[in-house]
Amino acid sequence: MGNLLSLALTTGAPAAAEAAPALLNDQLGIVYALLGVALATLLAGIGSAIGVGMGGRAAAGVLTEKPELFAKVLILQLLPGTQGIYGLLVAFVALGKIGVLGGEAPDARTGLLYLAACLPIAFVGLLSAIHQGKTSVASIGLLAKNPKTFGKAMLLPAMVETYAILALLVSILTVSNL
């Protein structure tokens, strides 16, 4: 707004009116792209925090009675934490291309494309981490009953991870190729 105002004062209103859409276009591009970065980090991170929190509460319940299972339940608790890392990874790649950590600021159209590219890992990350957390809780219960089932117990929540990985691939490939 400051740029538009000084342009209007120095060159007159008609010139400012011509320059306004171009300036707005440039600025909106980075806004859209940063919105995508924020969503990828926030939603995937929130999902992971919820999932790991659920796993942690179940792990604490088991460890109260069977402290010897610490290493095994810790792995199950941490499984839903990966979505947050995926979100962060996509965010870093995007930041490196939109003029924050490198590259140059995108125009509005490209900014919107960055936003769209970040959405898969943002939403799939959020939901898959919560559901992976629930599956981890069930697997911790399974482990509590029979510690020998650790391999099977770990595979069940790991299956949910598949969909987070697919979303990560789509987001990262799109962001990298814009």
Added chain:
Amino acid sequence: MIMKKDYIFEDARIRVMETGLLTKADFEQLLAEPSYAAALNFLKDKGWGGPDAPKNAEALLQAEEKATWDLMEELLPQSPLLNTLRLSRDYQNLKAAVKQIYTDSALDAERLFVEGGTIPSAKIRRALEEQDPEQLPEEMAEAAAQATEVLARTGDGQLCDIILDRAALKALLKAGKEAEDPVLNEYAQVTAVSADIRCALRAARSGRDGETIKEMLVEVPGLDLADLTEAALNGRQAVSDYLALTPYASLAPALSQSMSAFECACDNLLIERIRPQLYESEKPGPLVAYVIARENEIKCVRLLLSGKLNGLPENVLRESLRNSYV
């Protein structure tokens, strides 16, 4: 932001505790123990009574009951969730207090009252002594007043018991219906069905008429009190035939067999109905089911130990063997 309690920690801890419950194989082994002392040692080896296990069987069983409720108090401090399971103790104490005051008995309170109810037994006794019903919940105060009046007028202790038992069942059904978890409703309904049938048959045997019997029973979903009363007047087999037409048909063959087989079938039905809780998480159901399973297990062990002490043969004891939750 108010987060709804999710019971993840509590359920996970209960999952571990469930591994300590006696399995079908454990019950078989207990049954096969050659003597009372050997059966007691088997339980101690399983960790019953803790490191300083009492030598007396009753003390051992009471220690296990206390350990279960202590665990629940630790997991759900001051939570009303399990009050439905505690209600029967309140009414047991109420019955004791009504009779103690009527007979002016100087018996030791420890022998008459049980702890672990929702209301301290001393408070129940004080409310009756001071004739201050406001100290008790409304339904309990009403039942106490009615039972006291009947006892003073007729001196009939059995009638007093019937009034209080009926009030206890009504309170249990109401609490089950309003409870946070549907498992408690299952518990209340199976308990009430079992009590209704036993009460109807007992009353019919003692020569009470149909109208009186019907008044003694409580409404339970799935049971028609008029049909049940009519069947009770025609004997146990008629009740069994009637039961076969209700949602509790699985209890009918056991009722045909004997009353003890029927009681065993009721406990088994309850265990079957709560068994899905073994696979639930994030809900209070597994906690409630664990307490029910534990009480059922202790009841079964008490029967087996008492049978062993009295030298009953294995085939007789086997009849009282309940299904294991795990």
